[in-house]
Amino acid sequence: MKLAEPSGRSTADGLLFAVMCLIWGTTWVAAKLGVEAIPPILFSALRYALVGAGLLLTVPGIPALLRGPLGLRVAGTGLLVNAGTYSLLFWGIQFVASGVAGLVNMSLIVIGLYALALLRGEERASWRHALALVLGTGGLVALFYDRAGFGGGATEAWGLLAIILGSFCYCFGSVLSRPLLRHATPLQLTGAQALSGTAGLFLLSLLLEPVSMEPFAALLRPVPLASLLFMVICGTFIAYSIYLRLMDRWGSARAGLYAFVSPVVALLLGAVAFGEALGPRQILGAVLMLGAAGLALKRPG
Numbered sequence: 001m002k003l004a005e006p007s008g009r010s011t012a013d014g015l016l017f018a019v020m021c022l023i024w025g026t027t028w029v030a031a032k033l034g035v036e037a038i039p040p041i042l043f044s045a046l047r048y049a050l051v052g053a054g055l056l057l058t059v060p061g062i063p064a065l066l067r068g069p070l071g072l073r074v075a076g077t078g079l080l081v082n083a084g085t086y087s088l089l090f091w092g093i094q095f096v097a098s099g100v101a102g103l104v105n106m107s108l109i110v111i112g113l114y115a116l117a118l119l120r121g122e123e124r125a126s127w128r129h130a131l132a133l134v135l136g137t138g139g140l141v142a143l144f145y146d147r148a149g150f151g152g153g154a155t156e157a158w159g160l161l162a163i164i165l166g167s168f169c170y171c172f173g174s175v176l177s178r179p180l181l182r183h184a185t186p187l188q189l190t191g192a193q194a195l196s197g198t199a200g201l202f203l204l205s206l207l208l209e210p211v212s213m214e215p216f217a218a219l220l221r222p223v224p225l226a227s228l229l230f231m232v233i234c235g236t237f238i239a240y241s242i243y244l245r246l247m248d249r250w251g252s253a254r255a256g257l258y259a260f261v262s263p264v265v266a267l268l269l270g271a272v273a274f275g276e277a278l279g280p281r282q283i284l285g286a287v288l289m290l291g292a293a294g295l296a297l298k299r300p301g
Contacts, residue, residue, distance in 0.1 A: 013249055016242045017297075021258045023239040025265020027231055034227035037218040039209040040090040045201035046219075046228060048082055048194040051236045055191030062191040065184050074180060074189065075196035080173030082197025087204045088166030095159030104160065105167050106259045107137045112171035113256035120175065122251045129253070132296035136260040139288030142281050143263060175252050177244065186244035190236065257296055260289040 034043050056062050065074055089105065096104075111133055117123040180189055218224045246255035264286040271278040 013246060014297075017246060017255075017258070020239045020242040020246070021261035022265055023234045024258055025262035026269060027235040027239075028262070028266040029269050030227045030230045030235070033223055034231065035090075037221065037224040038215040038228075039205065041087055041201055041205040041209055042215055043228070044082070044086040044090070045198055045205050047231045047236065048198040048201060050228070050232045052191055052194035052198050054232070054237070055187060055194065059185075059187045059191055061184070061188050062195070065188055065192045066195065070180060070183055073176070074184075074192045077173045077177045077180065078193030078196030079200045080169045081177070082173075082193060083200025083204060084169035085166050085173070086201065087208070088162045088169060091208065092159040092162030092166065095155050096163060104163050106263060107140050108164065108167035109170060109259040110136060110253075110256055112168055113174060114253040116171055116175045117251055117253040122175075122178075123253050128298070129296050132257075132260075132292040134292075135288050135295070136257075136292030139260065139285040139290075139292060140263070142285030142288065143267065145281060171252075171256075174243075174247065174256065178247050178252055181244060181248040186241040186248075189244055190241050194236065254297060257293045260293040264289055 031043075038046070065071065114123065114129060114133065118125060123129070177189065177193070184192070219228065243255055243258070267278065267282055267286060
């Protein structure tokens, strides 16, 4: 297995990483506006249905990828990173404090991707990345501390377990997606995964959410529609395709460091757009997370 080498990173990749972090930090705000009008799993299903349909019409090779010898692996990764991730996260968030949910999800993405990359031989263990994980997790604790809390009870424990499982679905799906990029372009893989994820999400929405025409009527209103289109065009077409490119070039562990940067973007946007508090603890958390990402991405030597 080829190791991800930091020397393979370019200035262009660094700029793409910044764009991805900016978009995915902004999607936190967009998703919040969308799920206020549309049930969250259905919102995700509609998002990936539009992504899959759009790419199917514009990117050749997607049907062949799904029908070919790698079809089951491609569909499986789509179910993991799309259906498994979002259904479990959205279900768990109903029963767990938002601070705990954010802390667990973001930290497990970075730690899980790095651990899986070590096990697969994509990364070498280094003090630099280990220290970055410690600093970044500390930053997440500082950022989410005032929104964290446990009320106890079995329901909350099941919710936390769902968030953990959803985070690992994302990690496993991401790591298993990297070898597929030897046989498909990022846009082909994005489209194929969106189609399989759509099927899983619609099924889960039918099972877990109330069925009515109200969510579809909500799409006629400007804010939910704009939210959905932003998630489709920017959050998936652009940002997820960048993520796949960076996974191929940097490795999943380093590409996954967006989880230390996008919360900072969301924090600043929340302060500007919604007047959310931005005190010393939040600033400290942001500095620690940005420092952690910079440390892990820095070329050694």
